[in-house]
Amino acid sequence: MKKTIAFVCALLCFGNLIAGCASSEPQETLSPNADYSVTVTDSNGEVFTTGVIVQFLQNGQQVAMQPVGAAGAAVKNLPRGDYSVELMFTDSDAAYYYDKAELTLSAEKTQLQISLKQMPVGMPQDLVTNFGTYQAYNVKSGATWVTLKPGMNYFLFSAEKAGTYKISAPADVAELGYYGMPHFVQESSALEVVNNSVTISIKESALAGVYVFGLKATADTNCTLLIERIGDPQWDISDEPWTAYKPTVELSQYILPDGSKLTDFDLTAKNYELVLGSDGFYHLNDSNGPLVVVYLGVSSKYLDSFQKMVDSSRVGKIFYDGQGNFLKKESYNECLLSYFEVMDENAGVYPLTEDLKYIIQQRGDYYGWWDAAGKGYIFVDAQGTPDVTINPDVAWLFACAYIAQ
Numbered sequence: 001m002k003k004t005i006a007f008v009c010a011l012l013c014f015g016n017l018i019a020g021c022a023s024s025e026p027q028e029t030l031s032p033n034a035d036y037s038v039t040v041t042d043s044n045g046e047v048f049t050t051g052v053i054v055q056f057l058q059n060g061q062q063v064a065m066q067p068v069g070a071a072g073a074a075v076k077n078l079p080r081g082d083y084s085v086e087l088m089f090t091d092s093d094a095a096y097y098y099d100k101a102e103l104t105l106s107a108e109k110t111q112l113q114i115s116l117k118q119m120p121v122g123m124p125q126d127l128v129t130n131f132g133t134y135q136a137y138n139v140k141s142g143a144t145w146v147t148l149k150p151g152m153n154y155f156l157f158s159a160e161k162a163g164t165y166k167i168s169a170p171a172d173v174a175e176l177g178y179y180g181m182p183h184f185v186q187e188s189s190a191l192e193v194v195n196n197s198v199t200i201s202i203k204e205s206a207l208a209g210v211y212v213f214g215l216k217a218t219a220d221t222n223c224t225l226l227i228e229r230i231g232d233p234q235w236d237i238s239d240e241p242w243t244a245y246k247p248t249v250e251l252s253q254y255i256l257p258d259g260s261k262l263t264d265f266d267l268t269a270k271n272y273e274l275v276l277g278s279d280g281f282y283h284l285n286d287s288n289g290p291l292v293v294v295y296l297g298v299s300s301k302y303l304d305s306f307q308k309m310v311d312s313s314r315v316g317k318i319f320y321d322g323q324g325n326f327l328k329k330e331s332y333n334e335c336l337l338s339y340f341e342v343m344d345e346n347a348g349v350y351p352l353t354e355d356l357k358y359i360i361q362q363r364g365d366y367y368g369w370w371d372a373a374g375k376g377y378i379f380v381d382a383q384g385t386p387d388v389t390i391n392p393d394v395a396w397l398f399a400c401a402y403i404a405q
Contacts, residue, residue, distance in 0.1 A: 034080050036105055038066075039073045039113045040087065043143030043226075047072030048116075053088040056105075060084075080107040087114065095119035097145035117145040117224060125156070129185045136182070136212065141165070144225045148174055148217040155225060156182060157211045162204040163229040167213055168197035173223040174215035182210050201234035237318060242331035247338050247355050249280050254351060256344040262293065262401040264301060267379070268389045272397065274352075281351035290402040294356045296339060297348025302378045302398045303369070305348065306336050306359075315359070317366040332359045352400055360396050370395035 036056065040048045047068075054074035056064040058081065065088075066074040085103040089096070096116040105112055120137035127134055136154035137146070146155070153174070159165060169176045177189030178198045191198045200211060215225065265272060277287035284290040297307045309315050310333050319327040335355060343350040350356070363369075368376030370392045379387040379395070 030080060030107065032079060033077055034107070034110045035075050035077050036083065037073050037075045037111045038068075038085055039111075040068055041072075041113065041115050043115065043117055044141075045115075051090050051094065053090065055086045055088060056083045057086060058083055082106050085112060085114070087116075117143045119145055120155070127182050129183050131185060131187075134185065139225060139227065141227045141229060144227070146215070146223060146225050148215055148221050148223065150217055150219055153215045153217060154179070154185070155213045155215070157213060157227060158209065159202045159207055159229075161229065162202055162207060162233050164199060164201045164231045164234055166197055166199050166226075166228045166230045168195070168226050168228075169215055170223050171196035173221055174217040177214050177216070179212045179214050182212055185212055199230075201236075203233045203239075237326065237329070240326065240329050242314070242316060242329045244331050244334040245355075245359070247335050249353055249355065251338055251342045253342045254344050254349075256293075256347045256349060257403075260347075261404045262347070262349070263404045264401050265394065265397040267395055267398060268391055269394060270391065272394055276354070279351075280353060282353070282357065284402045290404060292352040292400055292402045293347075293349040294352050294360070294400050295348060296336070296343045296350055296356075297345070300399050306399075307340055307348070310336050310340075315363060317362045330362070332363065335359065349401070357396075360399050364396050369398075 038054045040052050040054070042048070049068060049070050049072050052068045052074070054066050054068065054076075055062050056066075056076060056078060063083070064076050064078055066076040067090075068074045083105040084100075085105065086100060087096075087098065096118055098114055098116050103112060103114060118140060120139055122138060124135040124137050127136060134154055136156045139146075139155045139157055141157075141159065144155075146153070157165075157167070167176065167178070176196050176198065177193060178191040178200060180186045180190050189198065191200060198213075202209070202211075213225070215223070273285055274282045274292060275285065275287045275289065277283050282292045284292060295305055297305055299305050299308075306315065314331060315333050315336060316329060316331040318329050321327055336359065339350050339356065368374035369378045370390065371377055372379075372386050372388055372390070372392070377386055378398070379390045381387070
């Protein structure tokens, strides 16, 4: 019996030994040294390939250093252990912020990535504006680590590439806003602020512009001002070309007959009948009636002459369909210039043609010249009180007169 028990015990021990061997896994033995790799990127995720030296420290003392290489990493073979990492920059003007407290390596953790935040460029500028003198730092696209003082802190941004830019900051640190241009800073944000961010579209033609952003803080603090290019410039009407309206009739030099008396139209009248004669000009009442002329080179009673308007701005109209979709931009400058060349130089007038009638009516409709309820209404007295006796159906004739017979 004792022999049987001993045999069973021996068998069990042997079985356990076999089972233990089958279930155990080989233990990995770490090599005494390891390649420690540190990758350094900017706020846009682009790696640095030059200009940065990585320092490896133990107990605050440097034990090794390695510059980043062409692959974008500093790799150093070191005894396995715990290291902290700090950076040096070979460019003396380089200014970056990073959180040193988080930069640690260990025997098991041999790789690290450091994302740098840039610092404001140079010293702050003293700028004189409509409300006085203020200071502002220059910042670039990307993440910028900024130090804020209580109150408004201003920053100047000039894009290097056309596009749509989103500017944001932590809402719990400071209130963000866009305040215009350096020499005309506005009191409140000039753009809608959503989730403490604003979006601005900068076109190729506006790359020379400088834009002012502000962060309003309640105490001394630090935060990240993030400027991201999120797409191409947004489309607007200014992107569309102007289509030049061309004269539809052959023009010839006009000379106002001696002794001609120009009579303005009564704009409170119910109506006037204008008839296009065989000469290509409009006449009053019938084709042989008094010739109607346009004040081109002299001021009319209600508005400066078209010649002055052409010299100072574009005379045109933007057309939309019934659903508000853009159709075209029509420019009248080129056509008016053709008429200026042949108008009576002394009287500053030319007979009313289909072209001139069209231009007056289109321009007036677009700017609301005879809309008594709008801001563009031109029939007002010195105090700005609208003259509601004007008949809007004939109001366009304010720019015209007829030659009394």
